Amino acid sequence: MTLTKRIIPCLDVKNGRVVKGLHFESIKDAGDPVELAEKYSNEGADELVFLDITASDEQRKTIKDLVRRVAKVIDIPFTVGGGVKSLEDARNILLNGADKVGINTGAIKNPHVITELMELFGRQCVVVAIDAKRNFDIQKDKNIFSENEKQFWFEVFIYGGKEATGIDVIEWAKKAEKLGAGEILLTSIDKDGTKDGYDILLNREIVNSVSIPVIASGGCGKPDDMVDVFQKSNVDAALAASIFHYQTHGVNGVKMYLKDKQIPVRL
Numbered sequence: 001m002t003l004t005k006r007i008i009p010c011l012d013v014k015n016g017r018v019v020k021g022l023h024f025e026s027i028k029d030a031g032d033p034v035e036l037a038e039k040y041s042n043e044g045a046d047e048l049v050f051l052d053i054t055a056s057d058e059q060r061k062t063i064k065d066l067v068r069r070v071a072k073v074i075d076i077p078f079t080v081g082g083g084v085k086s087l088e089d090a091r092n093i094l095l096n097g098a099d100k101v102g103i104n105t106g107a108i109k110n111p112h113v114i115t116e117l118m119e120l121f122g123r124q125c126v127v128v129a130i131d132a133k134r135n136f137d138i139q140k141d142k143n144i145f146s147e148n149e150k151q152f153w154f155e156v157f158i159y160g161g162k163e164a165t166g167i168d169v170i171e172w173a174k175k176a177e178k179l180g181a182g183e184i185l186l187t188s189i190d191k192d193g194t195k196d197g198y199d200i201l202l203n204r205e206i207v208n209s210v211s212i213p214v215i216a217s218g219g220c221g222k223p224d225d226m227v228d229v230f231q232k233s234n235v236d237a238a239l240a241a242s243i244f245h246y247q248t249h250g251v252n253g254v255k256m257y258l259k260d261k262q263i264p265v266r267l
Helices: 033-043 064-072 087-095 105-109 112-121 169-179 200-209 223-233 251-260
Strands: 006-014 017-022 025-031 048-052 078-081 100-103 126-135 145-147 150-158 163-168 183-188 214-217 237-240
Touching: 006 033, 006 214, 006 251, 017 033, 025 033, 033 048, 033 064, 033 251, 048 064, 064 078, 064 087, 078 126, 087 100, 087 112, 100 105, 100 112, 105 112, 105 150, 112 126, 112 169, 126 169, 145 200, 150 169, 163 169, 169 183, 169 200, 183 200, 200 214, 200 223, 223 237, 223 251
Parallel strands: 006 048, 006 237, 048 078, 078 100, 100 126, 126 183, 183 214, 214 237
Antiparallel strands: 006 017, 017 025, 126 150, 145 150, 150 163
């Protein structure tokens, strides 16, 4: 039996509103999170991701009441991330209606929290979000790639893409899986908001390095971008924001298109 590919709208939330940016900057408003969540659930989204994008940077917790309100209007799996550092943070998110917890900065700062989350809530609840960016400063201990005659490696960034860590993305993905991650949400900062397609190389390398599901994120501007990332990297899911928020395409229409292109999706 062929596993269906998941289509996941993403709500990046700042100050209670859904926003969208370019390379994690130039943020603009995209709507009300509760309204958009309900719309995507009704349109046939497989899952929903809610990221409180400034929680870690502002040293605060995720907006619990907003998570609760979103959870009430949807009937699909729901991942929430932003400002998660501890078991208590994760428990609060799950108690307010989330099915999975996304952790990024908190996991880099304290990797063992991944194992603690897995042991308490189960591997299926733990989504390690990784924000990656190409670094052209070649270093011997990194996985080096070449494209268009340029050499680079992929570096992990934290605090909403504001701080470089010096950590190689491939090594971190492997470590996260070993520690207990059930899934990886992989976002290309280089591609974020550009609408010119996912970073195929990045996604392919991570899929080939781990055995847990990988969600591709960053760069989707049209249904063909999803076709590309599914065909060329074999990710398990494609996450997108702009393509859905600004009414360019509906979730169901995108899934019909993917089905026509022989991508297995649930209709």
